Amino acid sequence: MYMNIKKRLWFSILLIGAVLMATVVFVLHPGFFLRSKKIGNAIVFPGNNVAVQVELARTPYAWSKGLMFREALPEGGGMLFVFPSETKRSFWMKNTLIPLDMLFIGKDKEIVTIVRGAEPCKDLVCPSYASTADAMYVLEVNAGFVDMYGIQEGDVVEF
Secondary structure, X not given: OHHHHHHHHHHHHHHXXXXXXXXXXXXXXXXXXXXXXXXXXXXXXXXXXXXXXXEEEOOHHHHHHOOOOOOOOOOOEEEEEEEEEEEOOEEEOEOOOOOEEEEEEOOOOEEEEEEEEEOOEOOOOOOEEEXXXXXXEEEEEEOOHHHHHOOOOOOEOEO
């Protein structure tokens, strides 16, 4: 009986230690647990001779997480949110650390709304950025990308 209690005690100590270690790593480096998988898909802007390598956000969890807690986004990189249907979309920058341009894209792959330079928000209440027309996709890229490459509403993308 004494050995059984001793085994349980050691198991409890190890379990508590593992939970504490995971908590410390999450607090110090939240990106360790929150990284999105690199997919390597490209969004091409044929009229502007530029492409963006994107990570895909296709699930409700990925949609809600987005680029939160990222300290940087590689130049020429972005995140493409893929939704199952077309409707007006609204995004915010809660816990997003880098300024972004947002391109709302319709099911026909035409850019319907562009939000330039959406700023990070660490407040409790953050402003929302919405599409002016129905969108099925949203592409987030580094702020300044849209102006640098002359991308406009009405442009068509390929992916």
